[in-house]
Amino acid sequence: MVTEKKKQQSHANRFAYSSRNFWGGFLFGLGLVAFIDETVFHQLLHWHHFYDKSTTDIGLVSDGLFHALSWFATIGSSFMLADLHRRHAFWLKRWVGGIFLGAGTFQLYDGTIQHKLMRLHQIRYNVDITLYDAIWNITAFAMIVFAYILFVHDRVGKTVNNS
């Protein structure tokens, strides 16, 4: 009886904090991609360059803003996650959907606007870049689509439960 009530309460809390579940995941996804970008592509592979001679001024500004945002997103979303748990309002599917949308959106922005339009730096140097760009942006797009499927699935589940 007690556990049943607890479950119901937790279910209600999830809906009340639905947007915090989503944004917590979104920011975590953004931070995660930025972290992988920095550790794997900058530090381990040395493919990305810290600065590229063709970098535009707006590219520098965008890079600075997103670099700062990614630190904030990683730490802030971790505390949001802890907050959802202490409120018994954690909603896994919504949170994971947020992660994929955040990760995909940022990677797509990085791969198209930052790399190509603002010419911040390229994925790799002294190679034919087309294939790298394609894989980069298709992965990003796939993550966004996957997030969309998760959200639709969620909504379908909700209507079935209600009826």
Added chain:
Amino acid sequence: MGANNHENITFITQIFFAVPLVLAMLWYIIAVIVTSRRYKKKWPLHRTFFWVTGILCASIAVIGPLAERAHMDFSSHMISHLLLGMLAPLLMVISAPMTLALRTLKVNHARRLSFLLRSRQTGILTNPIFTTLINGGGLWLIYTTDIYMLIQQNMYLILLFHGHVFIAGYLFTISIIYIDPTSHRKSFVYRSFILLIAVAGHGILSKYIYAHPPNGVTKSQSETGGLIMYYGGDAIELVLIFILCFQWYKATRPKDWLQDIVI
């Protein structure tokens, strides 16, 4: 003759910085002893540790071999700047010197200090937008104009520069995280937004310095200096962001969280 003159200058500036640093260190330790004797609750040891480490960081930046190298070597200059303008202020802020002062002072003096902290002037000095402007704006001015070169040649300008970097760093830190009693409070969202802009500005300036050496600095030196500023700044800003988010987490604790569990 020139070298002799330079040594004199370094000696005078080092004395100039050593005196207040030693006094600050002594003041804190004496205050801790006094306050721990007066109250049952002991002053936490980790706060004293942070204060001593903070003073040491500031000392390394302005006195001794690193400070001397900083006049010729841009990387050393950057390291000393990170210590003086970011790490030392952060450590000193989390050691809660104002709380200690208020606890140790006689009641009427403490009252006067708390009146001062509540004044409008303090409100302006600790406004996040103001502190970001004097901090970031000051750095942009110094590194993108000839001011950096002038500073290296003039003793008074060095004193002014070091003083500015430390004070601006300290004010910025207390405008973002509230450790000591703070009267002019701003919301978490407001402070997060300002901190985000400030961190971004720091990163942008680092890459700008990397690509555009200030006058009198070689290309390879500005590249190393830019990298130190970028990644060193990141590490310290990470701690600042963590403390701010943690304070949000504690402040938004659900009031009826016990009820939730009982249900």
